[in-house]
Each structure stands twice: as structure tokens, then as C-alpha cells.
Amino acid sequence: MVNKNIMKKYSQEVLVYNPEFCSHSYGHSHPLKVERLQLTVDLMDAYGLFDSQESPWIDAKTADEQDLRLVHTPEYLEILKKANTGRPPPHAREYGLGSGDNPVFPGLYDWSLLVTGATLECIRQIRDENRLIAFNIAGGLHHALPSRASGFCYLNDPAIGIAQMVKEGLRVLYLDIDVHHGDGVETVFYNTDSVLTISLHQHGHTLFPGTGFLEDIGKGSGRGYAVNVPLAPGTDDDVYLRTFKEIVPPIVLAYNPDVLVTQLGVDTLATDPLASLSLTLNGFSDVIHEIKSWNRKWVALGGGGYNVMNVARAWTKTWAIIKGIDVPDDLPESFVRKYQEKQGVGLTLSGPLKTGHGPASDNIRQTAHSAVTKIKETIFPLLGI
Ligand SMILES: [Zn+2]
DSSP states (O other): OOOHHHHHHTOSEEEEEOGGGGGOOSOTTOSOOTHHHHHHHHHHHHTTOOSOSSOSSEEOOOOOHHHHTTTSOHHHHHHHHHHTTSSOOTTGGGGTOSSSSSOOOTTHHHHHHHHHHHHHHHHHHHHHSOOSEEEETTOOOTTOBTTBOBTTBSSOHHHHHHHHHHHTTOOEEEEEOSSSOOHHHHHHTTTOSSEEEEEEEEOTTTSTTOOOOTTOOOOGGGTTSEEEEEEOTTOBHHHHHHHHHHHHHHHHHHHOOSEEEEEOOOTTBTTOTTOOOBBOHHHHHHHHHHHHHTOOOEEEEOOOOOSHHHHHHHHHHHHHHHHTOOOOSSOOHHHHHHTGGGOOTTOOSSOOOOOSOOSOOHHHHHHHHHHHHHHHHHHHHHTTO
């Protein structure tokens, strides 16, 4: 008989979390609902996806300021600290703070430090504790820029974590499947070959932040180390998966990173209120299965997702896939009872996600096809593929 404590000690996969995440709020009318994190761990728990009830996750700790300085400017960090009171400090707007997207709320600096600390703990688990996979569902705040808040993001936890690994001599591949372009992370590493960034997203002509075009491939020694795959609104599972499989695995194989960092935003799903791609939970899961099959050291981060039940379901499926556990599609009775008011009729783990669209149009297929062709012409030769 296997001792449960020993199993836990040597578990190759860890979740890094802190219930404190949910003591913060962007405000009632803001689309980013922090409660989605609690909903997600509750669903994971209801499915029995934690090794131990005593310590279902590794507790996230707050990040140190010196780590933040790997990416962010001292002036910006000073402003953020002052904004922690919940009142916008002077010049806040010049740093992207106080707009509808990036409200100044009480504890915003504390919240950002804790989210970043969770990502840094994931990295520590991979590096020092010999874990294979670590997951921070609160992380992936990919739009924050070195001296500016942007797109609901104040500190860029993926970039800070990656910068720390680069300083230690590790090669990192950053893969961003959020529906929005991973502009902040790409900007920080645009001129270096120490980090290769890949972002698949809804085309910048149709969605925030309006960047991430095919011709944006990196500069200087970073030329060929930024990969952008813009997709048309309405892109469905079939088109997305074929595009992903043609582009991403060959690049991962060629670059052969020490560590993979993924931003797993779920605002690509068909019913997300902020974007217009048409993925289903099954399509999203297929991408996660593909990433897992590469069998690499993997820091998995959350990201966007503005339909809270989609978030809970998609990241619970992600955690089940990471753990290699098959879970039934019927939602657990205890979860259904607890969250009755949030349930749609007939909701299961995978469905339904009605898209209202038929098969992808020629324009959708053509946009994806052009991206694949162009990337094979421009990026692949630079990477020796
Ligand atoms: Zn997003």
C-alpha cells in the first residue's frame, strides 16, 4: 500500500494558490471577477482532484520588490504602491491607472504582489523541488508593461518569472493562448533569443490590444524569437487546432527550452463576453493535452476568461489533464448545489457551449492558412526548421 504522504511529497504536479486572492475586487461592474478563482478550486475539490485535504495546494507568498524590478521601472512601482490605498495617486493616469480597465482599488498592490509571488513559487517548485508541472490559476497577467498598467494587469507576472529564469541561464519558451495578444511579455523579450514567445490570438484589427501581427517577429538577436498567430473572429476548434499543431510543436522541438511557461486564458471560448473566437471546452482541452504530451518542465498560468463558469470548468479540466485523471462530464452534486444560481441549464464539464455559428467561413480558414504559410516562410528558417 502506498503511503498518501509519500505520494504527495513526490507528486510531480502542484497547484499554487492562496484564498487571499479572493479578498480583493476590481469592482462590481468590472469584467474580471476574482471570484472565478474560488469557483475553480471549489470545482477541482468537488471532483476530488487534490491529493490531500489538509494541504490541497502550495500557499502563494508575496513577491519581493527586487524581483519586480527585473521588468518594471522604480517610478511605476512607487505609483503602484501609493495606489494600494484605493485612491489614485497624482499622475496615476500617466501610468495607465484609474481607467475603467485598470481601476485603483484598495489593496491592488498587495493583490499584484501575491499573484506574482504565486508565479515565482511555481518556478521555485519546478527549479528547486523537482516538480514537472506547477499551475497558478491567478497568474498570466500578460498585458502589464514595464511602466504602465494595461488590460486589467498591473504587474506582469509571466515576464517577471521568465526574467528571473533567464538571469539563472535558463532558456524559456512562452506560449500564450489567451484570446488577446500577449503584448506585455512579448515587449519585454522582443530583442533577445533567450526567450521565445508564441501568441495565438484574435486578430489585432478586431480586438484589444491591437498588436501581434504576422510581421512582428522580434528584433536584433531576437529576430525569429517572437511568433504571432492572428486569427479571425469566429475561429473554431477545427481551425484553431490545425493551426496550433502546424506551428507550435515544431517550434518547441527546435527551440528545446529548459522550461515552458504557458498563459492559458480561456477567453477564446465561444461564450466569452469580451471576445469573438468560437472554441469549445473540448477544443481547449485538446490544446492542453497536446502541451502535456511534450513532457517538459511546465509553469502553467491562468489568464483571461470573463464567463466565470467557463473559467472554472476549463481550468478544472486543465488540472485533471495535468494530473492524468479522467473525470466524468456530469458536474459533482456538491458543486451544483453550492452554485445553483450560476448554473446554466444542462451544464456539464464540457458543454454545452452553443456558438451560434456554423462551420468556419472561408475568411476564417484563409486567415489561419495565411498565418501558417507566412510563419513557415519567415520564422521556421530562422529557427533551423
Ligand atoms: Zn484575454
